Amino acid sequence: MEGMVQSSVPQYSKPFHSLPRNPTSVPIPRIKATHRRIPQLTSHSFLPSISSPLPSSMLLQKGGTVPFATPEVGVSNTETREWAMQDFYTLRKDVETVVERVEEIRGGAGLKQLQEDLAALEAAAADSSLWDNRAKAQETLQALTDCKDKLMLLHDFKAQADDAETIIKLTEEMDSIDSALLQEASGIIKELNKALDRFELTQLLSGPYDKEAAVITITAGAGGTDAQDWADMLLRMYVRWGEKQRYKTKVVEKSVGEEAGIKSATIEIEGRYAYGYLSGEKGTHRIVRQSPFNSKGLRQTSFSGVEVMPLLPEDSLDVEIPEEDLDISFTRAGGKGGQNVNKVETAVRITHIPTGVAVRCTEERSQLANKIKALSRLKAKLLVIAEEQRASEIKQIRGDAVKAEWGQQIRNYVFHPYKLVKDVRTAYETSDITSVMDGELDPFIKAYLKHKYTLAAKPTGLT
């Protein structure tokens, strides 16, 4: 039924382009993450340039040219930088630490298992029946590439740690200090640490939707202007964070408060792993400060809710929700509606009755467009909740648990009487509240991801 399908899919006719002759053939824009930032996790891109003859042979084992991503760290300041003994000891300590870290990561990554996997996958890839099933073949090849990449990385980590260690040993054996060499070791461990950070974080992001773009919805809690101002501060914080990550960040909806701040806002953050990083931000954020809206400057506690959902491509939202499970309402503020009113109120709210999970969409110009967008957000939300609860079907979602989890207080921001931001779950804290409000969220995000990883690892460890 061709006609029907067309009617149910919005074409979001873009206002700034002329409609083509046949509007029914307007391509349907997918909600798709573009401009994704790809973490540089493959092969050598993080390797520092090597000018010393000694370790290069160890580094360039795989042959081919090395794309030098960093400037020539090894030689740059050789002449100007004088290495004192003190610096050497510090460097030696750093190298020891990084060597330990590499060992730890290599141990945790299950090297032996990886090698077995590689052997099995290589065998499968070499099998003559490989292409009998095209989809499966591609899956196998992708897995093989991933496995190879990972092994290569782990190997590189070791090679670099060894290089740095060799330099330290050489220096110890020599009478004099070779500044160029030490400089090089210093460069190596700096880059290596960055690569290890990235590796660790990516290891933590293995959820099915972690690679996707994200939608953040911020809603001011009860408490009027103070809470609405707090919601606005959070909005700014996430926008700044998104910009710092060089993600495409867009405030798609914003409902301003009467006096100050916002009642709610929705941000779309497009970029690789945006959802993975942000997923731990959902919950209630609490602020304690002297109210700027109260002449007495009394200490005031306000709350704002943050929800994070992946922005899933339409074709991956493979969920059928029975019509009778949906409660759809739209805000036509009171009154008689219909011809009596002409207001651009097209907001749609959809509640999934069995679970009580609700979403709202107000940014589109027509009601149908909002309804479709709200429905795909609802589906994404249900998928995420199902995944969190390890439910195989939407039906199995426990609504009460959703409410408790998604509304849980996760972080305190204390501006007064002292300055402190503290995550309730990870206990990570900082007194540099200005930076946090400026979008410096990475330490919190990282701490949470580690925390989540540890929690997830526990049950499997027991079985």
Added chain:
Amino acid sequence: MRLSFIRPISCCAVSSSPSTSFKPQTPLFLRPPTFKTTLSDLKKWHLWAKSLASSVSSTFLKLDNGPNSELLLRELNWLIEDTIETPKSFFQETINPVSTRVCLDELYNLWKQRVEKRRPFQYIVGCEHWRDLVLSVEEGVLIPRPETELIVDLVDDVIKENEELKEGLWADLGTGSGALAIGIARVLGSDGRVIATDLSPVATAVASYNVQRYDLEEKVHVKQGSWFEPLRDDEGEFVGLVSNPPYIPSKEIGGLQAEVGRHEPRLALDGGESGMNDLIHLCDGAVSMLKPGGFFAFETNGDEQSKFLVHYIETKKQGNFSKVKMVSDFAGIKRFITGFRGR
């Protein structure tokens, strides 16, 4: 008593091609971006427009349930979307000068009209986003409402199970911008057709323009005339009738939100003393127009009118219709009556 336009008197010539004397306006977003404005001038305008919107606060809301600042600010963003060639780069201030579809003076003028004269936003930009359509509208044509979107869903539901309805002849009475006719034409099967009628030559011209923009000339015929008059040739042939007729009681017109009462065509709003003159006329006419088994869906002013009409059909049109019921809009108001012509 004012002259009633609601009687089925054929005061206008029935013509299959609407009057060509009226040329519909092109919506802003379809105009070429031929004007250049410096970024700083445009920013100045934006600032001015924002503060004008903010100054409204909730004055209109209290006055006549009109828009508050928040809604006006949303509209302002959409005005920018429709008039600036690259709205995103304007907000990011990455482009200078900025290409616009109207000149700067006109931007000032348009926003002044919006806020000070309460001219409806849709007339300002010349279009309304309705379902998945962007329909051209202008003074003299009712701006389609979000509630009415539901009628297309109601039709979609009944044709899903009924091939005859899906491939048959439909009518949209009092089509206005052509919204319902176009929405329905797009869900019908390949043989399905819609005749859209309207008394107003402005409406028929705008509806024809919209039909043409969606490339539906083969499926939708726009005819000028009062209610069923232009449909006489096909009497008894229709498998479906839909209408969003004027249904506001005459005495309430004066108290409407300024955007509606002062700017939208009274012809499309005023349903006579009870508001139901046209609705009753439609119910009466539906008997002879519809094929047995044919479907109808009419929009009403809400609960009271819907109840009255269902009662009217059940008592006065006894035996002519079946499965007559009220359907609520998303706000829970019994906005529509639907039913089938008895077999």
